[in-house]
Amino acid sequence: MSFTEFQSSLQESTVPQGLGSPLQGLWHDGKGEWEKAHRRVQDDASTEAAWVHAYLHRKEGDASNAAYWYARARRPEPKTTLEEEWADIARELLEV
Numbered sequence: 001m002s003f004t005e006f007q008s009s010l011q012e013s014t015v016p017q018g019l020g021s022p023l024q025g026l027w028h029d030g031k032g033e034w035e036k037a038h039r040r041v042q043d044d045a046s047t048e049a050a051w052v053h054a055y056l057h058r059k060e061g062d063a064s065n066a067a068y069w070y071a072r073a074r075r076p077e078p079k080t081t082l083e084e085e086w087a088d089i090a091r092e093l094l095e096v
Contacts, residue, residue: 001018015028021040025041029059
C-alpha cells in the first residue's frame with residue numbers, strides 16, 4: 001500500500017486488511033480515534049509500535065510518557081509537527 005492509498009483509506013469505515021498493529025494505530029489516529037489507536041499499539045512489543053505509541057503520547061501532551069516510548073523505539077524526539085510525524089511514521093512503516 002502506498003502512502004497516498006493509506007491516506008485515502010481514512011475515508012473508509014474499516015481498517016484496511018493486512019496492516020500490522022502500528023499502522024492500524026496510525027489509521028485510527030488519522031480518523032481521530034486516539035483511544036482505539038492507543039489500544040492497537042499498547043500490547044505490541046515491537047519498536048515500530050513503540051514509535052507510534054510515543055507519537056500518540058506526544059499528541060496527548062504527555063511529554064514524559066512520550067519520551068519513554070521514543071527511547072523504547074530507539075527514535076529521537078521529533079522537532080516536527082504532529083502532522084509531519086504522522087506522515088513520516090506512515091511512510092516508513094509502509095516501506096517495510
